[in-house]
Structure formats: C-alpha cells, structure tokens
Amino acid sequence: MKVLSIILKVIETIMVCIWAVAIGIFFPVCILAFGMDVLPAGAENIANNTPLMVTWLCTSAAGYLIPAALIFMKRYRVAAGMSLAGLIGVLVVHSMFADMYLKLPKNDGSYVGPTGLYLPLIFVSILVFAILVIEERKNIAKLFADEKKKKEEKAPSIFGDDQ
Numbered sequence: 001m002k003v004l005s006i007i008l009k010v011i012e013t014i015m016v017c018i019w020a021v022a023i024g025i026f027f028p029v030c031i032l033a034f035g036m037d038v039l040p041a042g043a044e045n046i047a048n049n050t051p052l053m054v055t056w057l058c059t060s061a062a063g064y065l066i067p068a069a070l071i072f073m074k075r076y077r078v079a080a081g082m083s084l085a086g087l088i089g090v091l092v093v094h095s096m097f098a099d100m101y102l103k104l105p106k107n108d109g110s111y112v113g114p115t116g117l118y119l120p121l122i123f124v125s126i127l128v129f130a131i132l133v134i135e136e137r138k139n140i141a142k143l144f145a146d147e148k149k150k151k152e153e154k155a156p157s158i159f160g161d162d163q
Contacts, residue, residue: 001134001137004134005131005134005135008127008130008131008134009071009072009131011127012068012071012124012127012128012131013068015120015121015123015124015127016064016065016068016124018120019060019064019117019118019120019121019124020060020061020063020064020065020068020121020124021060021065023060023117023118024056024057024059024060024061024064024065024117024118024121025057025060025061025065027056027117028053028054028056028057028060029057031046031053032050032053032054032057046100049096049100051096052093052096052097052100055089055092055093055096056093056118058089059086059089059090059092059093059118059121060086060118060121062082062085062086062089063082063083063085063086063087063089063090063121064083064086064121064124066082067079067080067082067083067086067128070082071128071131074135076131076132076135076136077132077136079128079131079132080128080129080132083124083125083128083129084125086121086124086125087121087122087125090118090119090121090122090125093118094115094118094119097114097115
C-alpha cells in the first residue's frame with residue numbers, strides 16, 4: 001500500500017503541476033494582465049469576464065495547489081476538504097463558462113468553453129480522496145471495528161436486571 005500511495009502522490013503532483021499551476025494559474029493571470037493580446041480572435045467575452053478568471057484562479061490555487069502541499073505535510077483530511085471545495089469550484093467555473101457561451105448569438109449550445117483546461121482537475125480531486133483512503137485506512141478500519149463492537153454490545157434491560 002505504501003508503494004501505491006507514493007505512485008498516487010507522484011501522479012497527483014504531475015497533474016497539479018500541469019492543470020492547477022501551468023493552466024489554472026498562469027492562463028487566468030495572463031488573461032487578466034494582458035487581456036486580448038494573449039487570446040485568439042473571437043474570445044473577447046473571456047477577457048471581459050473578470051469574475052470568471054478570478055474564480056478559476058482561486059479554484060486552482062486554493063482547491064488544488066494548497067492541498068497538494070498539504071498532502072506532502074501529511075494533512076490528508078484537510079487536503080481532501082480543500083480538494084472537495086476545489087471540485088465545487090471547478091463545477092462553478094464550468095457553469096460560468098457554459099452560461100457565458102450560451103449567451104453568444106452564434107453558439108448553438110454545443111461549445112461551453114475551454115473545458116479541457118480545467119475539468120481534468122476533477123481527477124485530481126479523486127486522487128486526493130484515494131490518497132486519503134489509503135493513508136487513513138487504519139483509522140477507517142478502527143472506526144468500523146468500534147461501530148461493530150458498539151452494535152454487538154448488550155442492550156440495557158428495561159427491567160433493571162444487571163445479569
């Protein structure tokens with residue numbers, strides 16, 4: 001299990017480096033800083049939508065970059081909680097892109113934005129939860145054993161018998 005945990009941590013680090021740092025932080029920062037100079041023609045609506053870029057930036061940093069660091073500090077539960085918040089943030093970013101592109105007159109509803117840039121972060125969330133389960137498996141087993149022991153415990157008598 002230790003080897004599996006290390007492999008998952010390496011995969012998670014690579015995915016965070018690509019999608020959370022390279023794409024999730026640098027793309028929104030470049031778009032916010034330089035606007036239309038870095039975007040292709042026809043993407044004016046992305047550069048003008050600052051709340052979307054800020055949401056994408058915050059989701060990548062707080063929802064994935066910080067949890068990746070927390071995993072290496074062995075704070076698995078906090079990392080999983082922040083990754084869950086990042087997952088919700090990715091879904092919010094996706095809905096914001098979908099809403100923005102549905103309002104365009106020439107869009108038939110089939111294109112909802114650069115989904116390939118931020119949706120792979122969903123797999124990072126799954127990896128963080130898998131790492132949590134692998135690293136905390138002893139605590140999870142102990143929790144189930146305590147619950148089983150409590151379930152098999154003798155129920156108190158309504159007659160007050162101590163036998």
